[in-house]
Amino acid sequence: MTTTSAEAPAAPAVSTNHGLPASRRQPRHRQPSRRFQVAGRLGWGVADQAISSLSNLALGLFVARTFGASSFGAFALAYVTYSVVINASRGLATDPLLVRHSGDVHRRWRRATSAATGTALVVGVVAGAVCVMGGLLLPDPLGPVFVALGVGLPGLALQDSWRFAFFAHGRGSSAFVNDLFWTLLLVLALVALQNRGDGSAALCLLAFGGTATMAAVLGAVQAGVLPRPTRAAAWLRTHRQLSVRYLVENVSISGASQLRSFVLGAVASLAAVGYVRASEILMGPFLVVLMGISQVAVPEASRVFHRDSGRLARFCFVLGGSQAAAAVAWGLIIMTVLPLGPGPALLKELWMPTSQLIPAITLTVAAASFSTAATAGLRAMGVARRSLRAQLTASAAYVIGGSIGAMMGGAIGASWGVTTAQCFSALVWWHQLRSALSDYHSGAEVAA
Numbered sequence: 001m002t003t004t005s006a007e008a009p010a011a012p013a014v015s016t017n018h019g020l021p022a023s024r025r026q027p028r029h030r031q032p033s034r035r036f037q038v039a040g041r042l043g044w045g046v047a048d049q050a051i052s053s054l055s056n057l058a059l060g061l062f063v064a065r066t067f068g069a070s071s072f073g074a075f076a077l078a079y080v081t082y083s084v085v086i087n088a089s090r091g092l093a094t095d096p097l098l099v100r101h102s103g104d105v106h107r108r109w110r111r112a113t114s115a116a117t118g119t120a121l122v123v124g125v126v127a128g129a130v131c132v133m134g135g136l137l138l139p140d141p142l143g144p145v146f147v148a149l150g151v152g153l154p155g156l157a158l159q160d161s162w163r164f165a166f167f168a169h170g171r172g173s174s175a176f177v178n179d180l181f182w183t184l185l186l187v188l189a190l191v192a193l194q195n196r197g198d199g200s201a202a203l204c205l206l207a208f209g210g211t212a213t214m215a216a217v218l219g220a221v222q223a224g225v226l227p228r229p230t231r232a233a234a235w236l237r238t239h240r241q242l243s244v245r246y247l248v249e250n251v252s253i254s255g256a257s258q259l260r261s262f263v264l265g266a267v268a269s270l271a272a273v274g275y276v277r278a279s280e281i282l283m284g285p286f287l288v289v290l291m292g293i294s295q296v297a298v299p300e301a302s303r304v305f306h307r308d309s310g311r312l313a314r315f316c317f318v319l320g321g322s323q324a325a326a327a328v329a330w331g332l333i334i335m336t337v338l339p340l341g342p343g344p345a346l347l348k349e350l351w352m353p354t355s356q357l358i359p360a361i362t363l364t365v366a367a368a369s370f371s372t373a374a375t376a377g378l379r380a381m382g383v384a385r386r387s388l389r390a391q392l393t394a395s396a397a398y399v400i401g402g403s404i405g406a407m408m409g410g411a412i413g414a415s416w417g418v419t420t421a422q423c424f425s426a427l428v429w430w431h432q433l434r435s436a437l438s439d440y441h442s443g444a445e446v447a448a
Helices: 022-101 106-137 142-168 172-196 201-223 229-238 240-267 270-282 284-307 309-340 342-355 358-381 384-442
Strands: none
Touching: 022 106, 022 142, 022 172, 022 201, 022 229, 022 240, 022 270, 022 284, 022 342, 022 358, 106 142, 106 201, 106 229, 142 172, 142 201, 142 284, 172 201, 229 240, 240 270, 240 384, 270 284, 270 342, 270 358, 270 384, 284 309, 284 358, 309 342, 309 358, 309 384, 358 384
């Protein structure tokens, strides 16, 4: 693995320059450079996620405003399913790439990336086929949206994998350009559907997947790497210690969200599912920050851990606390500004029931900020066993809290049930991170 100037080996104890010990001079030159590098990588992560979230926001608002609560509820169930597939793809393909190949020399990165993106493509194809078959059996309006999702999943999974491959190689600008290209194509497609005046939620999902496929092709051109699905089996064998655990970990939380949504739809209505999804969309501008930083948090935490493991907990706490404060600030803005007019203009008839969910979703995201920060720390250490344990506990709490809340109080009850579960989960994640660091420093556990 090559080293950058910020990570270069220390100079000899005595320098010929003014005869000063290197230990007295080096930090003043290295530290600012290191901070600027970290800030730059985090900045590209936020900028990239801003563009990616803009496309999701535009799609969600377009469906909510155009097709009503029930169709938006069906769209929301399909979107949650998309999240499950993307998280599965990340667990099998790009999470191991980030943990084990961040900062690799170019040739090693190319080879690892071709296998990882090929694995993501295989996941998308398999999941897409399942969605198409399931959609053919489901009634309207669920059936058509799941068929449309299944058609687009291969391209969606592949496009997502390029984003993480670029960040593993320190090329956040390439991820940004790719997501910008996708967003522009999607917005143009939605404008075309609006002008036709005869669209549907299913056509919107087809546009979502089709434009992502075009962006995935651009990603291969940017990287100069072709995805190799034939290397997927070898990739999974090589990284099975991490990938299987990350698969279960990633799918457990998104699967819990999907199960909560189906329970809510069954005991309340598709419209109630739409209201919950609409409240999540309103948090979208803040989620840009949360998800953008999350994209680069693992590589940054890995750098901190390998330089000075004693600083990892502090790094994660500052990261989580900063995001939580931003979440609360954004929630307060939503609660004070949107009722003055922007809320009804954005969501129309969905606004009033959605506005009641904003306090709960704000606290949920604030608590999740601490969870994702601890997650980054555990993944940087490579202790997949501990992160899996925390994620399974958190997912169980999510399902139980959300489902009980849905049965007791519909959309409002489900939202507060998830808030309670997320606060409990944050405590679980931090207990696991503290325990992992304690074991590491005592020599009781080596990244396993």
